[in-house]
Amino acid sequence: MNQPALKKYPVGIQTFSKIREGDYLYIDKTEYVYRMTHTNSVYMFLSRPRRFGKSLLTSTLHAYFEGRKELFEGLAVEKLETEWTQYPVLHFDMSLGKHMDKDALTRYLHNLLQNNEIRLGIAAREAQDTNIRLTNLIMDAYAKYGRQVVVLIDEYDAPVLDVVHEDRDLPALRNVMRNFYSPLKACDPYLRYVFLTGITKFSQLSIFSELNNIQNISMTKEYAAICGITEEEMRTQMDADLDVFADKLDTTKENLLDKLKSYYDGYHFTWPSPDIYNPYSLMNAFGEGELNSYWFGSGTPTYLIEMLRKYQVAPQQIGGRKVRQENFDVPIERMTNVTPLLYQSGYLTIKDYAAFAQLYTLDIPNREVRLGLMSNLIQNYVPDTEPVGTLLGLMAEQLHNDNMDEALHFLQTFLSTVPYTDNTDYEGHYQQVLYIIFSLMGYYVDVEVHTATGRVDVVMRTAHTLYIIEVKLNKSAAEAMQQIDLKHYDERFALCGLPVVKVGVNFDSERHTIREWTIDNGINGSLL
Known part of the structure; x- marks a missing residue:
């Protein structure tokens, strides 16, 4: 079909006169x-x-x-x-x-x-x-x-x-x-x-x-929408662009909008607020015709990683914060934790507000930021990050086919070949490793999930299955599975609408990898 003539996308152009005189798209x-x-x-x-x-x-x-x-x-x-x-x-x-x-x-x-x-x-x-x-x-x-x-x-x-x-x-x-x-x-x-x-x-x-x-x-x-691009602005001022982009990806306009929302939307700088898309990522995505990590890929500030280390923030502790405004919209020099820096730098955004308690819920805005954060933080756990991409592809393929056993085989082999890192003698380290790995694959993952009888170490959800994972260190996979069964963790997720699979994993602190695992479908694996 004949596509309409579109304006050029002002990727990296920050001068108003150049955009207007050069006939670039201007929101x-x-x-x-x-x-x-x-x-x-x-x-x-x-x-x-x-x-x-x-x-x-x-x-x-x-x-x-x-x-x-x-x-x-x-x-x-x-x-x-x-x-x-x-x-x-x-x-x-x-x-x-x-x-x-x-x-x-x-x-x-x-x-x-x-x-x-x-x-x-x-x-x-x-x-x-x-x-x-x-x-x-x-x-x-x-x-x-x-x-x-x-x-x-x-x-x-x-x-x-x-x-x-x-x-x-x-x-x-x-x-x-x-x-x-x-x-x-x-x-x-x-x-x-x-x-x-x-x-x-x-x-x-x-x-x-x-x-x-x-x-x-x-x-x-x-x-609220003075910077960034709202969905209304995109639907009205970029409607023809959406059609062209959807054709490039061989998908429908609505499916494309869902993907764009997942990757680049989700920012709110007050409440209530329209959803704000990251303009840099959006312009790059339309210009390239691909959904990639553009904002995060343009450079992670050194100060962010340094401050996460300074305040000893674990990956799973970054999002899901409930705070009052004076705890995040404050001058950096007065901050007592990393929340103000994460919010003001765009790594957290407002997701909800409880007026009675005057509490804001801050969380990671979207898929692009989550994947970017995890990609940068994984080097704290795996010094040689080059093979990680291959590992993620291999594991994702197996989890797509509901084959957790083979996915854990790949992870076990990978961890046994990477250089040693410090601070690996506690269960939380390996819990954090699983959190980052699953996050990088784009799955929903949470840790220390409360139930009526205790806390589940890791909960991970794919399109077809919800996994309850208990982590042990220098013990046994059987003990991990026993804890899941004794505390009836699976009952907490009975109404989730997905099959629930229980997984017990035991790590070895000397060899810094998975020693053994057991899955409630009768499959067991161990370190050779």
Whole structure:
């Protein structure tokens, strides 16, 4: 069939003018731009995960405040704006200010200031301190153009984010940034609008300690969908794209939507909120015509893995958290556990809210993030991760055919050949290994599942079967199965709608693999 002509997908493009002039697909967010700039608040802050559209939103604000009306033809703001006043705009992109010491960071800030001076045609006044130079720039721009100045700061926290887990470098870098941002309050009479984006909140950066009138719109319901793509936006603004994509995968549009939802949907930054799709992953998926791990594959921040280690968070402990807002929407420097970082970085999102208890349920957003997390965490359990992909394929094939016995044979062989890792002398280590392996295969898996008589070590569900798995270390598979039977664990899942299969597994701490297992269909396996 003849396919309609589609716009190009703006993969990696974060400049509004380039998208509009290059006839790329643009999901219209300009109604939000008008709303943001026509409130009583002059200072606004938005937190969203990386690659979630913050830079594009900032660029859109830049074009709007420069009065570039031609770029907004056909968009929502065209019907709302009547004046299109031109303001001098200072635009600071902090995303490249990473992995620097304080001297390099100071030079980087001077370079950003110089770029803005050149763009606005303002002669630089001699100033060694970045805050003085920024003050001069704001006042000189105000004097030259006769209008208040707009300041846009994108990824304000980038220079300090990668050292948030360190005590050595963070204070010095934080002081450099605090000094740079300090003029924003003093220059208030000269400012029309100030907008800052970032991933996290830092309590001791001056934008939060001094700008006490800054409006944080990160969890404001009216801005819930300001970044990302909603299903309604996809169905209306990408309807033809869905048809083409479905044809590529030889499936129906509704089946494709189900897959896209499973992989890339599920984000909520307030409650209630529409489902938000990851825009970076979605654009890549449509552009490539494949469902892959794009957001996570674009780079896992070092600080995330380091903080999970620092707070000793086991893989199965990442999701399923019930917390109050003050326990996750807090400045990173005040956090006492890893929850705020996981939420603000996009690895957890809001899944529910109990108004009476004022408790939010935070969980992993979708399949892409879950698989990405497990892929990174498995190296803590299996140092040589290269053969893992083959193992997952072999095990998945067997479990698809309800052959748990052969799947455990593959896992046993694999574990017996990988290098030794530390901390393998407790049952929880092997429970975590099973959790990660089953998660990487895309199955539902949970650990320490409560029943009326105890807790099941591992519950795993495939399309056809629910498995109850009891793990022992240096004991016997028979003891594991006996515990399942004595405590009647299977009764807890009698109404699940799937056949329930009981599995007892015994690991060997000396050989670091499965010694033996027994399955309630009479199949037994052991280490040769």
